[in-house]
Amino acid sequence: MFKKFSTATDISGHTPVKSSVQRQLRAALLSQWRIEPETLESIWPKKEGLVHVKCREHISIYTVNGKPIFFQHFDGPLVPTLRLLHQYPYILPMVKIDRGAIRFMLAGANMMCPGLTSAGGWLPPAEEGLPAGTLVAVHAEGKEHAAGIGLCKLSTEDMKKINKNVGVETLAYLGDDLWSQKSL
Amino acid sequence: MGKKQRGQAPPAAAPGPEEAESSTAPAPVVEPTPPKEVVYCGVCDWPVEYCEFGSTFTKCKEWLKAEHPELWDKYYSEDALAARLGTISLEAQSKLEKDTAKKEAKAEAKAEADMKKKMSSQVIIKRIERTKRKHVTVISGLDKFGVDLKKAAKQFASKFATGASVSKVTAGATDDEIVVQGDVCYEVLEMIEDGVGVLKGIPADNVEIVEDKKKKGGD
Numbered sequence: 001m002f003k004k005f006s007t008a009t010d011i012s013g014h015t016p017v018k019s020s021v022q023r024q025l026r027a028a029l030l031s032q033w034r035i036e037p038e039t040l041e042s043i044w045p046k047k048e049g050l051v052h053v054k055c056r057e058h059i060s061i062y063t064v065n066g067k068p069i070f071f072q073h074f075d076g077p078l079v080p081t082l083r084l085l086h087q088y089p090y091i092l093p094m095v096k097i098d099r100g101a102i103r104f105m106l107a108g109a110n111m112m113c114p115g116l117t118s119a120g121g122w123l124p125p126a127e128e129g130l131p132a133g134t135l136v137a138v139h140a141e142g143k144e145h146a147a148g149i150g151l152c153k154l155s156t157e158d159m160k161k162i163n164k165n166v167g168v169e170t171l172a173y174l175g176d177d178l179w180s181q182k183s184l
Numbered sequence: 185m186g187k188k189q190r191g192q193a194p195p196a197a198a199p200g201p202e203e204a205e206s207s208t209a210p211a212p213v214v215e216p217t218p219p220k221e222v223v224y225c226g227v228c229d230w231p232v233e234y235c236e237f238g239s240t241f242t243k244c245k246e247w248l249k250a251e252h253p254e255l256w257d258k259y260y261s262e263d264a265l266a267a268r269l270g271t272i273s274l275e276a277q278s279k280l281e282k283d284t285a286k287k288e289a290k291a292e293a294k295a296e297a298d299m300k301k302k303m304s305s306q307v308i309i310k311r312i313e314r315t316k317r318k319h320v321t322v323i324s325g326l327d328k329f330g331v332d333l334k335k336a337a338k339q340f341a342s343k344f345a346t347g348a349s350v351s352k353v354t355a356g357a358t359d360d361e362i363v364v365q366g367d368v369c370y371e372v373l374e375m376i377e378d379g380v381g382v383l384k385g386i387p388a389d390n391v392e393i394v395e396d397k398k399k400k401g402g403d
Contacts, residue, residue: 038216086231087219103280106237145222145231174230175238 001059001073001170003108005177007184010056014184017050017062025050025062025078029070032078032135033091043084044069053184066183073171077135079149082172082179085137086145092137093130095156095168096122097147102140105147105173111138113159113167123156130156138168148173223252233259239291241284307376311369319367326360337362343375344368 017025029040044050044064053061053068061071070080080091097111098120105111116123120141124130132155137146150168152159159167172178222231226247228238232255235244249256307325314320326336333350341348346365364372 036217042216042219086222088217089220100280102234103237103283106234140234143231143233145233147234174234175228180229 002172002176002178005055005181007181011053011184012056013054015052015054017052022050028078033080034093035088035091039088043088051184061178061184063184068178068181068184071172071178077133077151079135079171082146082149082174082176083182085149089137089146092135092149093124093128094122094139094146095124095130095136095150095152096120096139096141099141102143102147105138105140105170106175108170108173108176110153110166110170111150111168113154113163113165116167117160117163123159126157132158135171136168138170138173223255226251237284239284239288241288309369309372311367318365321364321367321369321372323362323364323372324360326362333360333362337364340364340368340372340375344371 026040026044029035030037048064050069051063051066053063055061058074059071061068063069068081069084070078072078085092095116097105097115098118101111101115101121104115115121122139122141130136130152132152134152136150136152138148138150139145140147148170149172150170153166153169154162224230225232225235225238225244227240227244228235230238232244232248232252235241235248238244245256245260248259307323310322310324311319312322323340326333337348337350340362341364344364344366346368348362348364351361351363
């Protein structure tokens with residue numbers, strides 16, 4: 001999503017967010033991510049205002065003190081920035097891609113099922129299967145930190161069964177233009 | 185009376201601390217989970233383990249060795265490399281290495297070309313006549329040195345107590361120009377040379393003053 005993004009051309013406005021909307025966002029974050037209220041408080045204190053940065057193609061980035069915390073496309077799920085995910089790796093469920101797929105991930109491609117189902121990849125077992133449309137942290141074989149964040153196009157069980165085409169759509173990856181923007 | 189008091193005081197004191205404990209026990213303070221500390225490479229700004237996929241791998245390794253020797257050992261020592269071959273076959277691994285080496289060379293060449301362009305680009309200061317006795321100073325080329333134009337314009341405006349604005353030459357790209365009202369070209373030159381505020385990092389020889397006056401005359 002942030003393959004080509006430059007502050008000069010792609011940002012249309014910075015607006016502070018109303019506190020009623022802030023409360024709604026806070027509640028949404030607590031329900032969508034696996035995060036404790038206290039930890040969310042340390043990332044985004046109640047006293048701090050949230051700034052809504054509007055970008056092209058209906059993408060909104062929300063920042064605290066200039067630092068981007070999460071973003072959203074249309075009214076879709078709230079996606080944490082990759083930097084935030086590195087600091088708190090447990091807030092999203094994990095899937096792993098094998099080594100050969102890493103370079104494609106780092107170029108922004110979507111992850112195909114075979115990369116997740118092969119020997120180096122890892123998907124959660126059937127009891128913890130994730131439905132389609134879940135936000136996941138995409139980890140890489142042999143690496144400690146997430147390489148990117150994606151949205152499951154198929155449920156993890158379907159990925160194992162069908163094993164063809166796109167499994168996870170890449171929303172953010174290491175080194176994309178959002179990564180390079182440390183503050184907005 | 186003394187005995188009674190003493191008799192009463194200890195039993196009163198005993199339930200006191202007990203009550204205090206039971207009231208604080210069910211409300212423990214929940215500490216937020218601290219963030220994980222991540223070491224980002226000084227060269228490519230990725231987590232250190234991903235440097236091998238970037239285009240500046242050799243520089244990254246040198247940086248890591250200098251800054252964080254323990255991590256260097258962890259990732260690049262002999263046994264670590266052997267363990268990392270993982271699930272790809274040997275040919276695939278060597279192909280991957282060749283690809284990254286090629287990418288690295290390309291990226292280096294590109295970075296060099298960019299640097300050269302940067303060195304040769306200049307900041308041009310022009311003085312243009314507006315009406316008979318009035319001039320404007322046009323400063324172009326600051327963009328290439330990574331100067332934030334709006335902030336620079338504001339700085340000029342406050343320093344010279346006149347108006348300053350940013351104008352785009354071509355629509356779309358900011359082909360920058362800062363227009364300052366008044367004849368301030370020499371002062372601007374001084375400001376740039378001193379590197380005041382946002383005007384950092386501009387070597388003095390890259391700045392040029394071009395006279396764009398129609399009339400010749402002493403000033």
